[in-house]
Amino acid sequence: MSDPTKLVQNPPRGPIEPVRLGLDDVIQFHCRPGIACWNECCRSIDIQLTPYDVLRLSRRLGVPTWQFLAEYAVQFDLDPHGMPGIKLKPVEGGTACRFLREEGCGVYEDRPAACRYYALGAMGLRKMGTSEVEDIYFLVKEPHCLGHREPRRITIREYRREQGVEKYDEMNREWRDIVLKKRSSGPTVGAPSERSFDLFFMASYDLDSFRLFTQSEGFREMFDLPEAELKRLEEDDEALLAFAMRFLKQVLFGERTIPLRPGARERRLAQRKAQIEARLKAEAERRQDHDPRYDEPDEDEGKGKSD
Ligand code: SF4
Ligand code: SF4
Secondary structure, X not given: OEOOOOOOOXXXXXXXXXXXXXXXXXXXXXXXXXXXXXXXXXXXXXXXXXXXXXXXXXXXXXXXXXXXXXXHEEEEEOOOOOOEEEEEOEOOOOOOEOOEEOOEEOOHHHOOHHHHHOOEEEEEEEOOOOOOEEEEEEEEOOOOOHHHHOOOEEEHHHXXXXXXXXXXXXXXXXXXHHHHHHHHHHHHHOOOOHHHHHHHHHHHOOHHHHHHHHOOHHHHHHEOOOHXXXXXXXXXXXXXXXXXHHHHHHHHHOOOOOOEOOOHHHHHHHHHHHHHHHHHHHHHHHHHHHOHHHOOOOOOOOOOOOO
């Protein structure tokens, strides 16, 4: 199954019908148990995961997000600067999905958005010169998929509802727009720092680490949030994901989406400066310890050739 929900501005390559579809357009497609190609689409996967996919799957498996990422995901670059994306890791030494069972998907109720959309493709297209993102749809016709030969006709609107993608789109929309905005800002704003990509990774995918971060002393010293909101972030996954998007806009675009405590930025800069100075000093001392020019002279040293 190739991922039909690419977050790209250029149409993805692959067996795509070059027809742009809208919500009220009708497609002919039906995937049902008993069809001759049952499970074929899950035997060779290339599925990009979204923040809400990670949240749903990690909760389904009963593991923290960092464990899910270590065991079930592989990282790739979303753009030439190295903005991190993640994909579902296939079975060891193979291409099939690790959740595939004889009877079908082993995580069906929590399957990723890309699996829900298939064989419908969806793409966010940023309109030239605006911040508006338009959703467009198209059909993906892979030769092994016999669902296109089934007689059922259905509108895209109905298909999205049937497959439960509406909730996924709602939870991922802001993130998708952040990624598109970051990509389209291109070289004009320069390459983002490694630190900003680390924060992007944590806030996008590793929500359990992000939760710990929001409960840390450093975070509370920096951001001015009411106790009730902090409590909500501690207890409510979806509220935390929504807050993570506010945080990303602040980190990546400098938007003032979260109020800062007075003097917090200056204190943080002073702390950073002190940390860097301490690190440089320690490094200089370490080098000095290993630099032979500073070694204690041994017994023979200093004796002239005439000795
Ligand atoms: S998560 Fe489920 S539907 Fe998606 S590829 Fe795996 S087995 Fe197939
Ligand atoms: S009809 Fe298509 S989507 Fe359904 S099981 Fe067959 S290959 Fe997969």
